[in-house]
Amino acid sequence: MKKKALFNWSSGKDSALALYKTLQNPEIEISCLLTSVNQQHQRVSMHGVRVELLQQQAQSIGLPLEIMQIPEMPTMEAYEDVMRKTLAKLKNHGVTHSIFGDIFLEDLRKYREDKLAEIGFECIFPLWKTPTHEIIQEFIRLGFKTIVVCVNERHLDKSFVGRVIDEDFINDLPENVDVCGENGEFHTFTFDGPIFSKPIKFEIGEVVYRKYEKPEKEDSSDTACDTSASDVFDFGFWYCDLVGK
Numbered sequence: 628m629k630k631k632a633l634f635n636w637s638s639g640k641d642s643a644l645a646l647y648k649t650l651q652n653p654e655i656e657i658s659c660l661l662t663s664v665n666q667q668h669q670r671v672s673m674h675g676v677r678v679e680l681l682q683q684q685a686q687s688i689g690l691p692l693e694i695m696q697i698p699e700m701p702t703m704e705a706y707e708d709v710m711r712k713t714l715a716k717l718k719n720h721g722v723t724h725s726i727f728g729d730i731f732l733e734d735l736r737k738y739r740e741d742k743l744a745e746i747g748f749e750c751i752f753p754l755w756k757t758p759t760h761e762i763i764q765e766f767i768r769l770g771f772k773t774i775v776v777c778v779n780e781r782h783l784d785k786s787f788v789g790r791v792i793d794e795d796f797i798n799d800l801p802e803n804v805d806v807c808g809e810n811g812e813f814h815t816f817t818f819d820g821p822i823f824s825k826p827i828k829f830e831i832g833e834v835v836y837r838k839y840e841k842p843e844k845e846d847s848s849d850t851a852c853d854t855s856a857s858d859v860f861d862f863g864f865w866y867c868d869l870v871g872k
Contacts, residue, residue: 631656631722632724633658633659633717633725633726634649634659635726636660636662637662637671637673638674638676638681638816639674639773639815640771641728641729641730643771643773643817644728644766644769644771646726646822648754649751650822655724655751658717658720659691659693662681662692662695664681664694664697665699666698668699674777675868676869677869677871679871680827680829680869684817684823687825687826688824695710696709715746723748723749724749724750726750726752727739727750727752728752730755730762730807730809736752759807762807767792769821770821772818772819772820773792773818774791774792774815774816774867774869775788775789775791775792775813775814775867776788776814776815776816777813777814777864777865777866778813780862780864781862782811782812783801783804784865787813787865789834827871829869829870829871829872831867831868832869832870834865834868836864838862838863838864839863839864
């Protein structure tokens with residue numbers, strides 16, 4: 628029997644390539660796409676992409692979309708409570724596996740595996756330990772197209788947000804920046820490629836700067852690009868708004 632799985636969909640490039648590979652696996656049946664959305668702003672958590680564009684992606688891919696509404700500045704307890712309730716519902720429909728596009732963040736993988744094991748889920752990581760330069764080259768070669776929607780100013784300046792990832796973009800990246808942004812340097816929105824029945828149409832809107840305030844509680848998380856570093860709140864983030872057409 629096939630493994631019935633949910634796919635953790637971020638709207639970006641790593642998710643897109645991981646989904647592409649999963650769809651080619653005859654042993655897995657994808658039940659739905661699962662995405663965390665900022666409840667206050669109705670945008671994809673961390674990426675800042677409007678829900679309308681997220682919904683267009685799901686429609687073009689042809690899979691049901693399950694949205695988790697997450698508070699603006701949730702504690703880990705609040706986040707995990709929403710996750711447990713969502714997965715319990717999916718488990719009742721026979722879902723047993725959860726698929727992620729993570730590449731090499733060991734701590735994050737262990738956190739996911741430990742938490743999901745508590746409710747009887749197994750994790751699958753289709754891209755795990757693949758060198759990121761190979762991932763981005765395969766992504767481009769397959770015909771995927773993705774635009775940078777968020778950059779962490781600790782790693783990149785404003786000029787990188789709003790750019791489509793191509794060879795020129797890769798060549799312009801500083802040496803200390805991962806080509807897939809796996810360390811939280813940037814996030815993307817994928818709008819075309821072999822998993823889509825039609826491209827997602829949009830216009831580039833306003834580019835905005837946002838700096839996050841440190842939460843009062845140490846166990847609070849955030850919706851910024853990367854909140855894993857101790858000095859994360861010393862830096863801001865550039866976001867490129869995308870407006871559906």
